[in-house]
Amino acid sequence: MAKIAVFTETQGDNVKSVTLEILGKLAGQTVDVISVGDISEAGLGDLAKYGAGNIHVIKGEGLDQYSPEGYSNALKEFLSSGGYDYVFAGSTSLGKDLFPRLSSMFGAGMASEVTNFVMDGDNFSGTRPLFAGKCLAKVEVTGPKPHFVTVRPNSLGLPESPTAGAGTKNDASSSAGEIRAAIKEIIKGASEKLDLTEANIIVSGGRAMKEEANFKILDEMADVIGATVGASRAAVDSGYAPHAMQVGQTGKTVSPSLYIACGISGAIQHLAGMRTSKVIVAINTDPDAPIFTKADYGIVGDLFQVVPIMTEEFKKLLG
Numbered sequence: 166m167a168k169i170a171v172f173t174e175t176q177g178d179n180v181k182s183v184t185l186e187i188l189g190k191l192a193g194q195t196v197d198v199i200s201v202g203d204i205s206e207a208g209l210g211d212l213a214k215y216g217a218g219n220i221h222v223i224k225g226e227g228l229d230q231y232s233p234e235g236y237s238n239a240l241k242e243f244l245s246s247g248g249y250d251y252v253f254a255g256s257t258s259l260g261k262d263l264f265p266r267l268s269s270m271f272g273a274g275m276a277s278e279v280t281n282f283v284m285d286g287d288n289f290s291g292t293r294p295l296f297a298g299k300c301l302a303k304v305e306v307t308g309p310k311p312h313f314v315t316v317r318p319n320s321l322g323l324p325e326s327p328t329a330g331a332g333t334k335n336d337a338s339s340s341a342g343e344i345r346a347a348i349k350e351i352i353k354g355a356s357e358k359l360d361l362t363e364a365n366i367i368v369s370g371g372r373a374m375k376e377e378a379n380f381k382i383l384d385e386m387a388d389v390i391g392a393t394v395g396a397s398r399a400a401v402d403s404g405y406a407p408h409a410m411q412v413g414q415t416g417k418t419v420s421p422s423l424y425i426a427c428g429i430s431g432a433i434q435h436l437a438g439m440r441t442s443k444v445i446v447a448i449n450t451d452p453d454a455p456i457f458t459k460a461d462y463g464i465v466g467d468l469f470q471v472v473p474i475m476t477e478e479f480k481k482l483l484g
């Protein structure tokens with residue numbers, strides 16, 4: 166059986182959901198989890214619940230906060246003696262930064278941003294969207310090991326009945342080595358909400374929002390249903406929203422359970438970033454807007470009337 170490790174990220178006391186999704190998908194395999202930095206008791210409990218065997222917590226000088234060089238040096242040191250066949254991580258901002266660097270340090274292959282995969286004995290086979298999601302490639306990795314894999318958040322889903330693992334915590338030490346680019350300060354964004362790429366529900370606004378202040382109605386709906394707010398490029402270019410909120414080909418790729426597009430036409434470059442959403446709801450005054458060809462539910466109407474009504478109804482439903 167392949168020897169597998171999953172690199173975990175945390176957010177506050179919680180383990181990021183994509184780590185649990187990967188563990189859930191690997192049920193039946195013996196899987197180690199690797200964390201750089203400590204994990205809360207709640208986080209350890211979640212990892213065990215979803216199947217983690219050994220949980221290696223790596224600590225050392227220079228590893229208090231993320232730096233691409235420090236983390237990759239520490240992980241290279243740890244993984245070199247681990248004999249792993251596959252190392253998985255979420256395709257989060259950090260995963261996208263860290264894993265290509267790590268795979269090149271090992272001279273090993275990588276399957277990036279897969280949306281599904283199977284382990285057939287020792288062999289990994291993944292699915293990866295290409296050309297803005299218009300086709301799906303089957304990817305396998307050959308050559309030196311370990312092979313690295315990143316998985317798009319929200320694409321696998323959490324198993325309803327996870328298979329528990331031992332969840333044994335092992336302290337390990339490693340070193341950040343020489344860090345040539347030091348992070349001096351991390352300035353948190355204004356929003357405490359989940360990053361778009363990890364959000365389970367997204368409410369997005371387009372050019373039709375008309376001005377920044379009008380995003381307030383999307384924020385209100387988002388607060389009620391636990392969503393993160395996104396935007397089209399037209400809204401970002403018009404200065405209504407920051408680029409961090411942009412969904413699409415030149416923005417973020419998202420895969421939430423529910424995507425509510427408000428006043429967004431459905432240009433191919435926008436669809437490229439959200440077409441893998443499980444359920445798409447579109448609100449648009451134009452019944453011929455292309456977004457309706459992709460939407461599961463469409464509301465032809467003025468978003469400034471429809472959104473507040475939906476928010477009130479959600480409030481009643483959700484208390």
Ligand SMILES: Cc1cc2nc3c(=O)[nH]c(=O)nc-3n(C[C@H](O)[C@H](O)[C@H](O)COP(=O)(O)OP(=O)(O)OC[C@H]3O[C@@H](n4cnc5c(N)ncnc54)[C@H](O)[C@@H]3O)c2cc1C
Nearest residue numbers: 371372373397398399413414415416428429430435450468
């Ligand atoms: C190389 C390249 C990369 C790009 N990358 C991205 C990207 O990453 N993300 C992205 O989004 N775009 C991207 N674009 C731009 C893309 O082509 C579109 O221009 C953009 O998505 C349009 O944004 P929109 O739907 O908000 O605006 P519009 O296309 O102007 O659509 C506005 C919609 O709002 C509707 N509307 C108007 N008033 C109301 C109302 N009161 N209530 C309800 N509906 C209303 C209209 O009917 C219309 O359908 C890219 C383009 C290029 C060339």
